[in-house]
Amino acid sequence: MKLKYSTRVLTLILSMLMVAGCATTPAKPTEAPTATPTEAAPIKVGLIAALGDVSGINGQNGALLAEKEINAAGGVLGRPLKVIVVDDEMTPEKGAAAVDKLATVDNVDAFVINSFSGVHMAQIPALKKYGKVTIVTGAASHLCEEAIGEDADWYFHLHSWDYMQGEGQKAAWQAFAEKYPDIMFKSVFMAYEEGAFGTASYQFSQKLFEDIATLSGESFKSAAMGGGDYSAVLEHAKAENPDCFTWVGYAADALPILEQAKSINFAPKFFVGAPPGWPPDFGESPLAEGVIAYEVWADALTEVSDISKSFYDGYVEMFGSGPDNYLAPLVYSAIHILVEGMERAGTIETEALIAALEQTEYKAPTMEVITFSPSKIISHQAPLTPMLTQYQGGKLEVIYPWDRATSELIYPFPAWEGR
Amino acid sequence: MYATLALSWDMMFRSGQPGLSVAGFFGLGGYAAALSFLYWGVNPLVSIALGCLFSLLVAFILGLVILRIRGLYFSIATMSLSEIFRVIVMNWHRFTGGPSGKALPSAVFNGDSAKIFWLFLVLTLLTVIVSEIFERSRVHFALTSIRNNEIVAKSSGIDVFKYLVVVFALTSALQGMIGGAYAHSYAFISPEGSFNFNFVLLPVTMALFGGIHSTLGPIVGAVILGVVGEYLKLQLPYGHLLVYGVIIVIVILFLPKGIVGTAKERLKRKWATI
Numbered sequence: 001m002k003l004k005y006s007t008r009v010l011t012l013i014l015s016m017l018m019v020a021g022c023a024t025t026p027a028k029p030t031e032a033p034t035a036t037p038t039e040a041a042p043i044k045v046g047l048i049a050a051l052g053d054v055s056g057i058n059g060q061n062g063a064l065l066a067e068k069e070i071n072a073a074g075g076v077l078g079r080p081l082k083v084i085v086v087d088d089e090m091t092p093e094k095g096a097a098a099v100d101k102l103a104t105v106d107n108v109d110a111f112v113i114n115s116f117s118g119v120h121m122a123q124i125p126a127l128k129k130y131g132k133v134t135i136v137t138g139a140a141s142h143l144c145e146e147a148i149g150e151d152a153d154w155y156f157h158l159h160s161w162d163y164m165q166g167e168g169q170k171a172a173w174q175a176f177a178e179k180y181p182d183i184m185f186k187s188v189f190m191a192y193e194e195g196a197f198g199t200a201s202y203q204f205s206q207k208l209f210e211d212i213a214t215l216s217g218e219s220f221k222s223a224a225m226g227g228g229d230y231s232a233v234l235e236h237a238k239a240e241n242p243d244c245f246t247w248v249g250y251a252a253d254a255l256p257i258l259e260q261a262k263s264i265n266f267a268p269k270f271f272v273g274a275p276p277g278w279p280p281d282f283g284e285s286p287l288a289e290g291v292i293a294y295e296v297w298a299d300a301l302t303e304v305s306d307i308s309k310s311f312y313d314g315y316v317e318m319f320g321s322g323p324d325n326y327l328a329p330l331v332y333s334a335i336h337i338l339v340e341g342m343e344r345a346g347t348i349e350t351e352a353l354i355a356a357l358e359q360t361e362y363k364a365p366t367m368e369v370i371t372f373s374p375s376k377i378i379s380h381q382a383p384l385t386p387m388l389t390q391y392q393g394g395k396l397e398v399i400y401p402w403d404r405a406t407s408e409l410i411y412p413f414p415a416w417e418g419r
Numbered sequence: 420m421y422a423t424l425a426l427s428w429d430m431m432f433r434s435g436q437p438g439l440s441v442a443g444f445f446g447l448g449g450y451a452a453a454l455s456f457l458y459w460g461v462n463p464l465v466s467i468a469l470g471c472l473f474s475l476l477v478a479f480i481l482g483l484v485i486l487r488i489r490g491l492y493f494s495i496a497t498m499s500l501s502e503i504f505r506v507i508v509m510n511w512h513r514f515t516g517g518p519s520g521k522a523l524p525s526a527v528f529n530g531d532s533a534k535i536f537w538l539f540l541v542l543t544l545l546t547v548i549v550s551e552i553f554e555r556s557r558v559h560f561a562l563t564s565i566r567n568n569e570i571v572a573k574s575s576g577i578d579v580f581k582y583l584v585v586v587f588a589l590t591s592a593l594q595g596m597i598g599g600a601y602a603h604s605y606a607f608i609s610p611e612g613s614f615n616f617n618f619v620l621l622p623v624t625m626a627l628f629g630g631i632h633s634t635l636g637p638i639v640g641a642v643i644l645g646v647v648g649e650y651l652k653l654q655l656p657y658g659h660l661l662v663y664g665v666i667i668v669i670v671i672l673f674l675p676k677g678i679v680g681t682a683k684e685r686l687k688r689k690w691a692t693i
Contacts, residue, residue, distance in 0.1 A: 052660060086652075087652060087659070089660070091615075091617065092605050093420070093605070100532060118520075118609055121520075121522060121605065121606075121607035122605035122606075122607055124607075125525070125526035125529075125605065125606050126530060126532075128530065129530050129532075141519065143519055143520065143607075146522055147522040147607065194509065194518060195518050196519040196520060196609060198518075199517060199518040199519065225611070
């Protein structure tokens with residue numbers, strides 16, 4: 001039988017793929033040889049982050065700074081530390097493939113994962129397969145917690161879950177209400193991006209804020225997802241005339257929302273934003289003045305904490321400017337926590353390392369003392385108290401908690417005229 | 420996965436109709452597979468077949484309506500389908516989990532990557548077989564004549580509408596099938612992930628890169644771009660996507676018939692001179 005040329009080439013390609021499949025079959029990834037490194041061999045930590053996004057770049061920078069500091073101080077267990085970074089490209093399949101690559105090709109000793117929730121969900125089956133110690137600095141969705149389950153003692157979550165963020169924000173506003181009873185808001189309008197992040201935030205806020213203020217809301221399509229027109233949602237918000245307007249979206253929404261709010265002259269008493277990160281140099285826009293942000297990190301913390309200042313100075317020295325968001329100090333902390341755990345355990349063996357990490361009491365640049373305790377499902381969850389911060393004179397100032405405050409609240413949100 | 424999507428897109432494009440509903444039926448099949456497994460305990464492999472059938476059924480019904488339009492209008496209509504499916508899934512909170520999506524208790528084959536590789540390879544092979552059947556049967560002549568001149572095709576006795584509906588339903592079924600496998604391999608499904616426009620852009624790019632209107636072209640495009648993408652990521656961790664994009668632009672600019680189309684043409688010319 002004479003085959004067509006194209007059929008022959010196609011058969012060749014498929015045969016090669018089958019050979020590739022056969023080649024992978026006998027070597028079960030879980031049984032991959034755990035090479036005993038020589039004394040000089042580095043201890044390897046695999047970092048997975050979205051390198052096409054400011055959050056991933058900041059996370060990666062935080063890890064590289066920690067790596068530099070640790071190696072300058074003599075490494076870990078007498079060996080150098082090596083952070084291997086893989087881009088998850090913000091897609092689930094690439095994020096899952098990154099876990100496989102780091103575990104089997106690079107043979108890393110532990111993971112630090114800075115991926116978004118949607119990507120992290122796809123990584124979970126692979127992480128369970130390898131069972132290596134993993135510190136997660138991203139992924140806020142409670143679905144990730146459900147998918148991980150209660151048996152994963154190797155899983156340490158540094159970022160707060162979505163339901164915890166709402167609780168932290170509520171606590172912050174309640175403390176604020178006690179200090180400033182005359183200026184507290186009674187009605188809130190929440191504009192939230194229509195995806196999982198925004199919708200979950202709105203759902204949790206509905207329950208949490210019911211005894212503080214009346215809450216209404218409407219979704220919008222984020223500029224990060226191909227949207228960017230907020231006129232309808234802003235008009236509805238203006239019609240309701242709330243004391244507080246909050247938007248939950250991404251960095252790409254920050255300036256357009258303010259521009260469009262200005263164009264319809266919508267200036268509620270509180271203008272709050274809750275993106276995972278802000279655009280670089282956002283504070284330099286005159287529109288940013290008076291905007292309140294939930295944050296875990298602000299450069300201003302360097303004024304009240306030596307640990308924050310040391311981190312910030314090191315970051316500026318290495319990368320030329322300060323971090324754009326909290327993921328830099330968070331991933332930096334994750335690497336230090338991991339290394340301190342290895343030193344306490346005296347080994348990188350999983351069980352001993354887990355036990356040592358459970359003893360963690362790490363003073364982070366975010367001014368949080370990081371310890372691990374159970375959350376709703378997992379057994380190792382760190383606290384992450386959101387700060388209330390406000391853009392004032394081009395700078396992000398901390399206005400709550402009181403022990404970290406670097407400035408007083410500007411109230412009400414300044415009018416749009418003249419900016 | 421991308422080879423299957425690229426090939427199924429090309430199979431429809433052989434009729435001259437540039438459909439853009441790949442992500443839509445990929446997501447629909449994924450949801451059908453994941454939800455049937457989650458709510459009714461259907462075996463994962465059977466649920467993938469259910470996702471395939473569900474996509475086929477929906478595409479057949481919708482095809483009866485939208486295949487009366489052609490060209491750019493067809494593209495826009497098919498692209499809208501993906502958006503409509505996404506909006507329905509996002510707002511049907513109780514059943515689909517809404518924007519948060521649904522997590523499955525475990526991945527297919529308990530996440531064994533070797534077995535998952537074989538599953539995807541078998542599904543790709545199935546798509547190749549369907550494509551080759553198209554190539555070697557009267558469907559090939561019907562689609563080619565519809566693409567060349569629909570009026571001539573009609574006057575030659577070809578039932579243009581019937582062929583288009585059948586091909587649209589079958590290619591959508593293949594997309595639904597691979598969507599089901601995708602959902603099961605990661606034990607998670609969400610509207611943002613499954614109806615992502617990347618599932619249209621990448622397969623179309625791969626088909627154009629490899630060469631359209633053949634079985635071989637989209638497969639070659641998907642394999643090369645897949646391998647090159649991963650290789651670049653290893654070599655250039657911080658600029659791989661940029662170089663990847665430049666390679667695609669250069670190949671499509673200088674090899675408009677794709678790699679396979681250009682290679683075939685050159686070989687033909689060479690043989691003609693011998």
